[in-house]
Ligand SMILES: O=C(O)CCC(=O)C(=O)O
C-alpha cells in the first residue's frame with residue numbers, strides 16, 4: 001500500500017504549544033510524527049542572540065588553519081568528539097563531502113569497569129580559547145537552550161499519542177548527553193550526478209530521540225525521502241528549526257513514530273543565488289540522546305489503537321542502511337557505539353580495532 005505519502009513538510013508553531021491552542025499543536029505534531037517524521041518549528045524558544053553568536057563563532061572555527069583544527073581531531077578522542085576532515089565520515093558506504101566538529105553535553109569519561117559502549121560519552125575537545133575567544137561559551141549556551149527545548153518534547157509526544165505525559169521519563173539519563181555537530185559542506189568538486197547530486201551526507205536515519213537542525217545558510221540541499229521513495233526538498237525557512245525523529249524514538253514506539261531517511265545533496269545550482277555564489281553550506285544539528293542502557297524490548301509502550309490506525313503505509317522504501325535495525329536488538333548504547341565505529345573508522349581503528357573489524361564483518365553479537 002504505497003498510495004499516499006507526504007509531499008510537503010509540516011510547519012508547527014511553538015507559540016501554540018501552550019494552552020489554549022495546545023490541542024491544535026498536538027494534532028499537528030501527531031500527524032508529523034506518524035506520517036512524515038520531519039517538521040519545521042517556528043518560534044522555538046532559542047534566543048536570537050544565542051543563535052547568532054553561536055553561528056558567528058562556528059564559522060570562525062572552520063576558518064582556523066588546518067593545523068589548529070587537527071589539534072582537536074576526532075581520532076584523538078575515544079569518545080568520537082572533535083574534528084573530522086573532509087571525506088573522513090562514511091554514510092551508506094560512501095564518503096561524505098563535509099567537514100565537521102562534534103561536541104556534546106560536557107560529561108566525564110566512563111570508568112574502566114563500565115561497558116565499552118559507554119565511551120560514546122566523554123569530555124569534549126575544545127579549540128584553543130585564544131584562537132577564538134568566547135567559542136566554548138557560545139557553544140555551551142546554544143546547546144543548553146536547544147537541550148531545554150528538546151527536553152519538553154518527550155511530554156508533547158506522549159500527549160500527542162494519547163499517552164500519559166510522563167511516559168518517556170524512564171528513557172532518559174540524568175544528566176542526559178546530547179550531541180551538537182557543526183558541519184560545513186563546500187561546493188561540490190567537478191561534475192556531479194544529475195539525479196542525486198554529489199553526496200554531502202548519504203541517505204540515513206538519525207539514531208537519537210529527536211534531532212533539532214539549524215540550517216545556517218540559505219542553500220537548498222537537505223532532502224527527505226517519503227514513503228514511496230521520492231526525495232522531498234527541506235530548504236531552510238527563516239526563523240525555524242527542522243526537527244526529525246530518530247531511530248530510538250521509532251523503536252520505542254514500535255514504529256508508530258517514523259524515523260525518516262534523509263540526505264544532503266550538493267548540486268552545483270544549490271550553491272548559486274541570483275546575486276552570485278553562496279559559498280559553503282553550514283548546518284548545525286543537535287541530536288537528542290537517550291539512556292544508553294535502554295533496549296527497545298525492555299520498553300513496551302501500549303500505544304492506543306486509534307493512534308496505531310493512523311499509520312498509513314505498511315511498506316516504506318528507504319535508501320538508508322539497514323544494519324542499525326539488527327544491532328538495535330541489543331542496547332541503544334551498543335547500537336550507537338557500533339554506528340560511531342563504522343562511521344568514523346579512523347577513530348575505530350585507533351581505539352577499538354577489534355570492534356571495528358567485527359563490525360565490518362557484520363557480526364552482531366560481539367559485545368556480549
Ligand atoms: O546538514 C544537514 O542539513 C543535515 C545533516 C544530517 O542529516 C546529519 O548530520 O545527520
Ligand SMILES: [Fe+2]
Pocket residue numbers: 204205206262
Ligand atoms: Fe541526519
